[in-house]
Structures are given as C-alpha cells and as structure tokens.
Amino acid sequence: MSLMLLIEQALNGLQYGVMLFLMAAGLTLVFGVMGLINLAHGSLYMIGAFACAAVAAATGNFWLGLAASLAAAAAAGALMELTVIRRLYARDHLDQVLATFALILVFSEGTRWAFGSFPLYLDIPRALAGPVRLPGGIDYPLYRLVLIGVGLSVAAGLFWLIGRTRLGIRIRAGEADREMIGALGVDISRLYTIVFALGAALAGLAGALVGALQSVQVGMGEPVLILAFVVIVIGGIGSIKGALVGAILVGMTDTLGRFLLPIAFSTFMERSQATSVGAALASMLIYILMALVLVVRPGGLFGRA
Amino acid sequence: MNAKSTLLAAAAVLALAGTAGADPVKVGMITTLSGGGASLGIDTRDGFMLAVNRAGNPDLSVVIEDDQQKPDIAVQIADKMIQSDKVDVLTGIVWSNLAMAVVPAATAQGKVYLSTNAAPSQLAGKGCHPSYFSVSYQNDNLHEAAGAYAARAGITRAFIMAPNYPAGQDSLAGFKRFYEGEVVAEVYTQLGQTDYAGEIAQIRASGADGVFIFLPGGMGISFVKQYADSGVGLKLIGPAFSFDQSIIQAMGDAALGVLNGANWSPDLDNAANAAFVEAFRAEYGRLPSVYAAYGYDTANLLLSAMDKASVSDADAFRAALREADFASVRGKFSFNASQHPVQDLFMREVVREGDILTNRIVGVAIEDRGHAYEDECKM
Numbered sequence: 001m002s003l004m005l006l007i008e009q010a011l012n013g014l015q016y017g018v019m020l021f022l023m024a025a026g027l028t029l030v031f032g033v034m035g036l037i038n039l040a041h042g043s044l045y046m047i048g049a050f051a052c053a054a055v056a057a058a059t060g061n062f063w064l065g066l067a068a069s070l071a072a073a074a075a076a077g078a079l080m081e082l083t084v085i086r087r088l089y090a091r092d093h094l095d096q097v098l099a100t101f102a103l104i105l106v107f108s109e110g111t112r113w114a115f116g117s118f119p120l121y122l123d124i125p126r127a128l129a130g131p132v133r134l135p136g137g138i139d140y141p142l143y144r145l146v147l148i149g150v151g152l153s154v155a156a157g158l159f160w161l162i163g164r165t166r167l168g169i170r171i172r173a174g175e176a177d178r179e180m181i182g183a184l185g186v187d188i189s190r191l192y193t194i195v196f197a198l199g200a201a202l203a204g205l206a207g208a209l210v211g212a213l214q215s216v217q218v219g220m221g222e223p224v225l226i227l228a229f230v231v232i233v234i235g236g237i238g239s240i241k242g243a244l245v246g247a248i249l250v251g252m253t254d255t256l257g258r259f260l261l262p263i264a265f266s267t268f269m270e271r272s273q274a275t276s277v278g279a280a281l282a283s284m285l286i287y288i289l290m291a292l293v294l295v296v297r298p299g300g301l302f303g304r305a
Numbered sequence: 306m307n308a309k310s311t312l313l314a315a316a317a318v319l320a321l322a323g324t325a326g327a328d329p330v331k332v333g334m335i336t337t338l339s340g341g342g343a344s345l346g347i348d349t350r351d352g353f354m355l356a357v358n359r360a361g362n363p364d365l366s367v368v369i370e371d372d373q374q375k376p377d378i379a380v381q382i383a384d385k386m387i388q389s390d391k392v393d394v395l396t397g398i399v400w401s402n403l404a405m406a407v408v409p410a411a412t413a414q415g416k417v418y419l420s421t422n423a424a425p426s427q428l429a430g431k432g433c434h435p436s437y438f439s440v441s442y443q444n445d446n447l448h449e450a451a452g453a454y455a456a457r458a459g460i461t462r463a464f465i466m467a468p469n470y471p472a473g474q475d476s477l478a479g480f481k482r483f484y485e486g487e488v489v490a491e492v493y494t495q496l497g498q499t500d501y502a503g504e505i506a507q508i509r510a511s512g513a514d515g516v517f518i519f520l521p522g523g524m525g526i527s528f529v530k531q532y533a534d535s536g537v538g539l540k541l542i543g544p545a546f547s548f549d550q551s552i553i554q555a556m557g558d559a560a561l562g563v564l565n566g567a568n569w570s571p572d573l574d575n576a577a578n579a580a581f582v583e584a585f586r587a588e589y590g591r592l593p594s595v596y597a598a599y600g601y602d603t604a605n606l607l608l609s610a611m612d613k614a615s616v617s618d619a620d621a622f623r624a625a626l627r628e629a630d631f632a633s634v635r636g637k638f639s640f641n642a643s644q645h646p647v648q649d650l651f652m653r654e655v656v657r658e659g660d661i662l663t664n665r666i667v668g669v670a671i672e673d674r675g676h677a678y679e680d681e682c683k684m
Binding site for chain 2: 002005008015016108112117118119121129130144212213214215216217218219220223255258259262272275276280282283
C-alpha cells in the first residue's frame with residue numbers, strides 16, 4: 001500500500017462525502033425548519049437523474065440535462081409540498097413516514113410507467129471524461145474532481161444563503177419559533193414551499209451528477225436516502241454545518257474502511273477470509289460511527305441537545 | 306363383447322389419454338416485475354409467454370404474479386398458487402434467496418418446479434429433488450466459463466471482485482475452479498454498492514493484467530462506467546449477468562469489448578435460436594436477454610412433456626421432462642442425474658451493431674459442462 005493510493009482513496013472519500021451532503025442538506029433543512037420526516041427525498045434524487053438522462057438523450061447535451069434535473073426536481077418538490085406534505089406538518093412523525101413512503105411507491109411506479117423498467121443511459125460529458133494527472137503522479141478522474149468542486153461550492157452557497165440573506169434569516173427564524181414568525185407577518189406556507197423546493201433541487205442535482213457515474217434506474221434513491229439520514233443524525237438534525245461535516249465523515253469512513261479493513265485483517269488472517277470479514281465489517285462501520293457519535297453527543301455533532 | 310375386445314378398447318382409451326395429455330396443466334409463474342430487478346423478471350415472463358403463445362396449446366394456462374424481489378412475498382404467492390389456484394407447475398423465480406424460500410416447500414407438496422434462472426448449489430447437490438429441474442444452469446456455470454476462458458484471453462494475473470453475499474462468494478469460487486492464472490487480489494464489495502472509486506484505485510495499484518467482476522444489475526452499470534472513465538483499461542471479464550442485453554445499453558460504449566461467459570447468445574447458430582430471436586424482436590421490439598432465452602426454453606420443455614404424459618401421473622410427467630425432448634435455443638441440451646442441464650458454455654464479447662449494443666460469441670469456454678455438485682445429489 002503506497003501513500004499515493006491512500007491519497008487517492010481520501011479523494012474518493014471526499015467526493016462521496018460531498019455528494020452525500022447535497023442529499024443530506026435538503027433533508028436536514030426540511031426536518032429542521034418544518035419538523036417533517038421526508039422519506040420521499042430519495043425519489044427527488046431519482047427524478048433528477050431521470051430528467052437529466054432523458055433530456056441529455058434527447059438533446060445530446062449533458063448541461064441542458066443538468067438544468068432540467070434542477071428544474072424537474074424543484075418542480076416535483078414544490079408540487080409535493082403543495083398537494084401532500086402541507087397536510088402533514090401538524091401530524092405526528094408516524095403519519096409523515098407513512099404518507100411519504102406512499103409517495104416513494106407512487107414516484108417509483110410512475111417513473112417505471114413513463115420510462116420502462118430498463119436502466120437509462122447517461123454518461124459523463126465528453127469535456128470532463130477521462131483521468132487527469134495530479135501533482136504526485138496520481139491519475140484521478142476529472143469528473144470526480146469537478147464533483148468535489150461543485151459540492152463544496154454548493155455548500156459555500158448554502159452557508160451564504162442561510163447566514164447572510166433575508167430568506168436565510170426567515171429560515172433560521174422558522175426553525176427557532178414557527179408561530180412567532182407567522183405572527184410577525186412572514187408568509188410561512190410560502191417559506192415552507194420555497195425551502196422544500198430548494199431541498200428537492202439539491203437532491204435532483206445530486207441525482208443527475210451521480211447518475212452520470214452510476215446506474216440511472218428506478219429505486220436508485222432509497223439506498224442514498226438511508227445514508228443521508230445517517231449523515232443528518234451524525235451532524236445534528238437541522239444543521240447545515242453538521243450535514244457537511246457528517247457527510248464528509250461518512251464518505252471518508254466508508255471509503256477508507258472498505259479499503260483499509262481487509263488489508264488490516266490480512267495481516268493475521270488467511271486472505272480470502274480477511275477480505276470477506278473486512279468487507280462485512282466495513283459495511284457496518286458508518287453505523288458504528290453513528291452509534292459512537294450518539295453516545296458522546298446525543299443531539300449529533302452540531303445539533304441542539 | 307368378449308374379453309379381448311374389452312382389453313383393446315381399454316388400451317385405446319389409455320393410449321389416447323397418454324398421447325393427448327388430456328389433463329390441462331396450470332403453471333404458476335412467480336417472478337420480479339417491480340423494483341430495481343424488474344427487467345430480469347419481465348424478460349423471463351416475456352420469453353416464457355412467447356413460447357406459450359406460439360404453441361397455442363389450449364391445455365396450458367399460466368398465472369403470473371410479482372414477487373417484488375422479496376422472499377416473504379414469494380412464499381405467500383407460492384402458497385396461494387398451490388392452495389387456491391391449484392397450479393401443477395411453478396416457475397419463474399429470478400433470485401437464489403427467493404428460490405431457496407419457495408422451491409423446497411413446493412416440491413415437498415408434490416409440485417414440479419422448473420427454474421428459469423436461480424439454481425443455487427444447495428438444490429443441485431444435497432437438496433436435489435425429483436420434482437426440481439433447472440432449465441437455466443447451475444449458479445456457478447457462467448463464472449466457471451469466465452475462469453476457464455480468462456487465461457486464453459491473456460489474463461494471467463487476475464483481480465477478482467464480487468459483492469459480499471452467498472452468490473458473490475460462489476461466483477469467486479466458480480471463477481477459481483477452472484482459472485489457470487494467478488489471482489493477485491480478491492475483493493468483496495457491498496451488495497448494492499454504487500460507487501467503485503476505491504476498488505478501481507486498488508485495481509490500478511494491484512499489478513493485475515485483467516479484472517473479473519460479478520456485479521449484477523445496477524452495480525455492474527455503475528462499475529463499468531466508472532472503470533472506463535478511470536482510464537485503467539485492463540481487460541474486463543465476467544459472467545453474462547453483468548453484461549446482458551437488458552443492461553448494456555445503459556453502459557454505452559464503456560461496455561464495448563467486455564468478455565462475458567454465457568450458455569446462450571443471440572447469435573448462437575441454430576434454427577430454434579434464429580426463430581426465437583426473430584419472434585421475440587417482432588413481438589416486443591427489443592433483443593432478448595439470457596433470461597428471456599431461459600424462459601422460452603422452460604416453456605418449450607414443459608410443452609414437450611405435456612405431449613408425452615399427463616401431469617396427473619407425476620412419475621410419467623417427470624420422466625417426460627427428464628427426456629428434454631425439445632429444440633433448445635442453446636442447441637445442445639440434456640439433463641444430468643440431478644436434473645440440471647449439460648450444455649456448452651461460451652465466451653461472448655460486447656459489440657455494437659448499428660445503434661444498439663449486443664453480444665456475439667468469440668469461443669467455447671467449456672464443452673458439455675454439468676456442475677460441480679453432481680456427486681452430492683443422491684436421487
């Protein structure tokens with residue numbers, strides 16, 4: 001194992017982490033501001049990927065597809081909020097989970113109805129394809145570097161939005177005391193729709209960006225959703241900063257765990273057994289991390305205890 | 306009427322009953338029609354129903370239900386089909402874990418099970434049963450084909466990789482069974498993993514000269530796209546599951562040139578296969594996958610047995626199935642004692658034909674292959 005390989009794996013972990021952040025940011029905003037558990041967040045990720053794949057296939061242009069993914073996911077999110085989610089704010093979490101689980105089924109079968117059961121084709125735009133040589137002689141895929149850049153820029157944009165703009169002040173106020181800002185004359189239901197659509201657009205963006213690397217298929221959002229929940233629990237529910245730190249922690253732990261654990265086990269075990277045990281333990285690692293964080297800080301790293 | 310003519314009349318009636326298969330046969334198909342694995346079940350169903358519709362046998366009826374890729378649902382459907390639909394034959398399950406949940410119980414109740422895909426080692430060896438037939442293969446076969454051919458494709462130092470679950474472990478064992486080169490690294494990934502950057506970095510650093518992967522469905526699409534983009538460029542080899550008709554379109558040019566072991570290919574040269582590919586294309590507007598080919602063969606096997614024996618005579622019906630007297634799209638096809646196929650295993654390559662990607666045969670990997678668990682089957 002060389003240092004270069006370790007650095008490459010760390011970059012992979014970072015890239016995985018910032019993509020998880022795009023998913024987790026919307027989820028944590030919606031949970032923090034509206035107190036809503038949205039299981040259908042993964043469906044918005046899927047909608048982003050399908051919109052991008054469909055538009056890219058029709059026009060031959062990935063960037064138009066990317067714009068379409070933002071628009072489609074934001075529109076689907078706003079529509080979801082106006083028709084279904086709005087009725088759930090006053091209900092308890094079990095009702096929210098049930099209703100948003102139903103939405104997963106509706107979106108999944110709706111997508112299958114519209115696009116069929118076979119995975120769609122979506123490739124990396126030609127300008128970003130292939131590896132580039134980094135200082136130190138690492139060949140690293142350019143597209144993954146761009147993903148890291150995009151993820152970190154979106155994070156910076158979100159911090160600015162929440163911390164420095166009028167909308168951000170309202171969002172923070174809504175988190176602190178939703179009755180009070182309603183009484184102060186802020187149109188709370190419009191604010192909720194905007195926050196929901198913003199979270200949806202981020203999920204759609206993640207779906208499109210990651211879809212180019214992965215398989216665009218029905219049900220692609222749910223595995224990511226589970227990880228996004230782990231991220232916001234680690235980071236502290238409602239905290240954007242927590243989501244960023246949590247996402248990078250989860251991305252690093254997962255990638256480096258999968259890489260290092262089998263190597264560590266093979267120092268005292270037979271190889272094929274070591275890879276099997278190492279892989280099994282690596283898949284548990286992020287949940288162990290979550291449990292440890294919750295033991296030390298029950299509200300998450302940046303949550304209000 | 307004297308005794309002799311009575312006997313003659315009785316014999317004639319029996320002969321009629323025997324040849325015409327007077328008893329109708331009801332088939333229960335349990336397969337995956339929704340969720341991420343739906344494309345496999347849809348192809349299985351479409352291939353099966355294509356053969357049923359082409360035969361037009363009024364004595365054969367089929368009920369189809371979606372198992373959602375969940376073992377508990379598959380068990381519920383099987384119970385319902387056996388108890389209230391009164392099916393005679395069950396078929397269609399794609400996944401080994403679902404097959405293990407359904408097949409032993411169904412065969413114990415005297416139902417015939419014809420496997421269109423899943424064929425776990427447990428059911429091929431110790432758990433073999435006179436009412437269980439695998440029409441597809443034994444699970445290890447396509448991995449064995451890849452292992453047997455890899456050295457011939459110039460892969461002498463292989464990096465091998467599969468998800469960490471029973472079929473993944475069987476896959477790597479199957480590959481190594483006939484592989485003559487050296488295995489430089491063996492990696493287990495998570496089931497359902499979508500990002501392979503970490504593994505690709507390990508491949509680059511491993512000093513291997515070829516990569517064997519078993520990553521079915523979406524996992525394979527993700528890996529192949531990321532692998533192509535990484536520029537590592539070592540020869541890829543795998544079983545057909547990762548590079549079949551239903552998924553290579555989603556990989557695009559990244560899949561071109563990938564070698565995959567199979568027991569069927571759309572360009573396999575025999576009359577039954579040419580008719581099948583042509584009819585499937587005309588009916589559904591797409592090329593068939595291996596799953597469609599297995600479904601089609603399964604229905605034709607069943608139809609051939611219905612012509613020879615009545616389903617109410619279980620022993621005669623199973624004997625008729627064992628004869629495998631049908632024109633398989635795989636050309637050569639017979640059953641061994643454990644009722645799994647003996648067939649040629651091929652190596653295919655992904656090629657572009659016009660604007661679609663498909664597979665073509667580049668060589669025979671193993672001739673007349675049965676399976677590794679034959680000796681464990683006591684029947």
